[in-house]
Amino acid sequence: MTSSIENSKARYAQVGGGPDSFIGSVHRMAARLDNRCELVAGCFSSDQARSLRTGAELGLDLKRTFGSYNQLLAAEAQRPQHERAEFINIVTPNHLHAPVAKAAIEFGFDVLCDKPLCHSAAEAAELSSQLASANSFYGKVAPLFGVTYNYSGxxxxxxxxxxxxxxxxxxxxxxxxxxxxxxxxxxxxxxxxxxxxxxxxxxxxxxxxxxxxxxxxxxxxxxxxxxxxxxxxxxxxxxxxxxxxxxxxxxxxxxxxxxxxxxxxxxxxxxxxxxxxxxxxxxxxxxxxxxxxxxxxxxxxxxxxxxxxxxxxxxxxxxxxxxxxxxxLGHPEGFIEAFANVFTDFADTVILRRQDLSATPQWTPSLEDGARxxxxxxxxxxxxxxxxxxxxx
Ligand SMILES: NC(=O)c1ccc[n+]([C@@H]2O[C@H](COP(=O)([O-])OP(=O)(O)OC[C@H]3O[C@@H](n4cnc5c(N)ncnc54)[C@H](O)[C@@H]3O)[C@@H](O)[C@H]2O)c1
CATH class of the missing domain: 3.30.360.10 (Dihydrodipicolinate Reductase; domain 2)
Known part of the structure; x- marks a missing residue:
């Protein structure tokens, strides 16, 4: 690992993970574990008040907390490169994975989405072809896309x-x-x-x-x-x-x-x-x-x-x-740590790609894994x- 990674954090925005949800907070814990990710924005619920409540609990800038993922993506895309969210973390119910991912890719955000990848195999195929021809914020290369099959961690x-x-x-x-x-x-x-x-x-x-x-x-x-x-x-x-x-x-x-x-x-x-x-x-x-x-x-x-x-x-x-x-040995590691192994691998790659667009994750399950x-x-x-x-x- 290079020192440029060690001193950096990949900035991310979360979609989903609002009050009383299950896996969104696990993602946030996993993202924090190795100090390689920073949550900078979110749309935690489609209900604005509930989204703001989670944003406030997490100490986020409430100007970067939304009740609409389209507003979140548009606002983040407008921000200067050094502060805008780099990847969008999707933890909504399944039917929203593809619409959120599609909109995120259109802007050039990297995406880390929970499983199952989306709602149907046809949607998965559309996402694959969209990704193949999309451009990342960092240049003429497709955004990164990972799927949190966390047990692989x-x-x-x-x-x-x-x-x-x-x-x-x-x-x-x-x-x-x-x-x-x-x-x-x-x-x-x-x-x-x-x-x-x-x-x-x-x-x-x-x-x-x-x-x-x-x-x-x-x-x-x-x-x-x-x-x-x-x-x-x-x-x-x-x-x-x-x-x-x-x-x-x-x-x-x-x-x-x-x-x-x-x-x-x-x-x-x-x-x-x-x-x-x-x-x-x-x-x-x-x-x-x-x-x-x-x-x-x-x-x-x-x-x-x-x-x-x-x-x-x-x-x-x-x-x-x-x-x-x-x-x-003997100091038990579990669900959060395994999840963090996926997050950190993905975040390291996001950070590396600021300078080297050819960087690819070593472990993170891919869009193709999700489509399968x-x-x-x-x-x-x-x-x-x-x-x-x-x-x-
Ligand atoms: N990898 C794993 O081990 C694992 C475990 C549990 C769930 N999951 C997956 O994670 C996803 C979420 O599952 P969950 O159990 O946390 O669901 P949940 O119902 O507990 O939480 C879903 C969250 O999405 C929010 N949401 C709904 N519509 C939204 C919108 N339009 N904009 C923004 N936020 C919106 C809800 O307000 C809620 O906070 C599912 O796809 C599920 O399959 C994965």
Whole structure:
């Protein structure tokens, strides 16, 4: 890392993340962790008063706090280069990701957007082609675009990826990613629960329920660690209540481009489960297992050898895992730290590109990763609707 990065912060504006929201504040915590980002503006809610309330709580200049993202973008674009927001961080419900991103790209802002990338695969394709021909504020090069598939930021996930990519478990034969939550086991959307109400509404969530909300994380993790892209899916999607339109209980068989087989189970009606994201990768000579609720452990098995338990900050880890770790062995790191690894990688690149437009993020999931997530959702929905048939993703 160059000293010009160490002394700088990437300025950003957030869209979403207002009072009582979930992930916006996590993004802000992650952005602060390595002191590489500065929140300078925001449109935290479409309600001006609520947006201003969050802006005031965060100590923002209220002249840079808006109730309309179009006003925010227009105002920031007018500011001198040295003070204007450089990237727009999108943490609204899914249906607003593409409109906000599209407007941001038009101005030349870099974008860091939460998943799923947007509302449909067609929107994702439009964003991809728009980005390819857009110009950044810094010159004739496309703005940066990142997607916060934050589970890729855990040190032990990066260790698993390193082990697969360096061949230490041989050719990968099978990947299972189970993502089980129980918070939608009852119809809490009928009680106006904020996070539930838009997630079960196809107008705001998109074509996938659990599939879009957590299945896309699982699909990304399988590709990120396994190193091959999902080529085909066969899905069986279930809905636990007659009034729920979107799936809340999804099983998706996978076939990767490499020929590897796999399975994503994404359910939000699993009573007793919290944020149970479990990854298992089986190769010819070894296997790996990681569980999000015990994120500092990676289980490594190999033919004819005793099981190895690898720990964050412990001995024998790759540089990829070590570089994603902040504390010595036994000092637990978790969700915020993993999120921060994505943020800091993206912010470092934003800063570097002030001088070097060829700089690209090392780790941040890309727009194309997000677009593949949208194709995964739509292929799975089509497969299930067609009576569980194989569909290209
Ligand atoms: N990466 C992760 O682990 C993770 C976890 C949770 C949510 N998410 C994603 O983050 C996004 C937000 O999810 P959430 O659970 O925080 O939702 P939420 O309902 O808790 O918060 C959404 C926020 O967006 C604001 N908003 C709505 N319309 C707006 C507009 N027009 N302009 C500005 N702000 C507006 C709301 O006021 C609210 O503050 C979703 O896309 C979701 O899929 C990702």
């Amino acid at each position: 855990y040190p032990m996930v990066r260790e698993a990826r390193h082990r697969v990519h360096s061949g230490s478990i041989g050719t990968v034969r099978h990947i299972t990613v189970e993502y089980s939550q129980g918070w939608l086991a009852q119809q809490i959307e009928t009680e106006q629960q904020k996070q539930a109400s838009w997630r079960v509404d196809p107008e705001r969530a998109g074509a996938g329920g659990a599939l879009g909300d957590i299945g896309t994380h699982a699909a990304h993790l399988a590709e990120f660690v396994g190193g091959s892209k999902i080529a085909r899916v066969l899905a069986d999607l279930g809905t636990s209540f007659s009034s729920r339109v979107l799936d809340d209980n999804a099983s998706v068989l996978l076939r990767f481009e490499s020929g590897c087989r796999g399975l994503v189970c994404a359910t939000q009606v699993a009573v007793g489960r919290e944020n149970g994201l479990r990854l298992r990768v089986f190769g010819e000579t070894g296997s790996l297992e990681w569980f999000q609720e015990e994120p500092n452990t990676l289980i490594v098995d190999a033919l004819d050898r005793p099981r190895k338990i690898m720990r964050t900050g412990g001995p024998g880890l790759s540089q990829d895992a070590a570089a994603a770790t902040r504390l010595p 997530g949208m194709r995964f959702i739509e292929a799975a929905v089509a497969s299930s609707a067609a009576g569980q048939t194989w569909i290209d993703a």
